[in-house]
Amino acid sequence: GNSVTQMEGPVTLSEEAFLTINCTYTATGYPSLFWYVQYPGEGLQLLLKATKADDKGSNKGFEATYRKETTSFHLEKGSVQVSDSAVYFCALSDARGGADGLTFGKGTHLIIQP
Amino acid sequence: ETGVTQSPTHLIKTRGQQVTLRCSSQSGHNTVSWYQQALGQGPQFIFQYYREEENGRGNFPPRFSGLQFPNYSSELNVNALELDDSALYLCASSFDRGRDEKLFFGSGTQLSVL
Numbered sequence: 647g648n649s650v651t652q653m654e655g656p657v658t659l660s661e662e663a664f665l666t667i668n669c670t671y672t673a674t675g676y677p678s679l680f681w682y683v684q685y686p687g688e689g690l691q692l693l694l695k696a697t698k699a700d701d702k703g704s705n706k707g708f709e710a711t712y713r714k715e716t717t718s719f720h721l722e723k724g725s726v727q728v729s730d731s732a733v734y735f736c737a738l739s740d741a742r743g744g745a746d747g748l749t750f751g752k753g754t755h756l757i758i759q760p
Numbered sequence: 761e762t763g764v765t766q767s768p769t770h771l772i773k774t775r776g777q778q779v780t781l782r783c784s785s786q787s788g789h790n791t792v793s794w795y796q797q798a799l800g801q802g803p804q805f806i807f808q809y810y811r812e813e814e815n816g817r818g819n820f821p822p823r824f825s826g827l828q829f830p831n832y833s834s835e836l837n838v839n840a841l842e843l844d845d846s847a848l849y850l851c852a853s854s855f856d857r858g859r860d861e862k863l864f865f866g867s868g869t870q871l872s873v874l
Binding site for chain 2: 745
C-alpha cells in the first residue's frame, strides 16, 4: 500500500534559519504530492503541490521538488519566520485520486524562535 | 479561513453509543471527504462523497457511515463506539473529486470515547 514518511519533530530553529523537512513516499503508481500546513487553532491548508516528476511546487517562500528517482518531496525555505511555526504534513494522492483519499505522513511540528 | 465549518468542536461519548458529526462545505464544492486523526498521527482517510454518493472508502468498518446533502452539508455517523474511535475528525471539501484537487479542511471535531 501507499505510505509517507516524514522526519520526526519537533524541529526548532531560529528566525532566518534555513529549513528542510524531509519526506519520502512509497506508492504503486505515479502519485501527486502535497504539503499541507496546520497553524495553531486552524484547519489544514494546502501549502504547495507537484503532480509529476521533476515538478517544483512553491508558495510563501516554501519549495519542494518531486524526485521520482529518490521517491522524495522535501520541503525547504531559505529564511524562516516566527509565523511559520506550525505542523507540516506531507501527503500523496494515487492514481484513483479522491476515491482513495490522501495518504498523510505523521506531521512535523516546526517551532521558530525569535 | 477555509470556509468549512464543523460541529460540534468537542464531544464526549461512552463506549457502545452512536455519534453524528456535521460539516458545512464551501458553496459550490460537490465533494466532501472525512478523515480521522489520532493523537500524534497524520489524518487517515475514512471515505469520500461526490454528489451525494459514496465515491471511495478507506480501511474503516461499516459502522462508519456518511451522508451528503444537496445544500453542501454532510454527516459522519459512527455506531457502536469503541475506545479507539477517540480522535480528531476532519471534514474536507473540494470543488471536484480529481486526485489533484485542493482540499479545504475544517478545524475538526474532537471526539472522546470513555
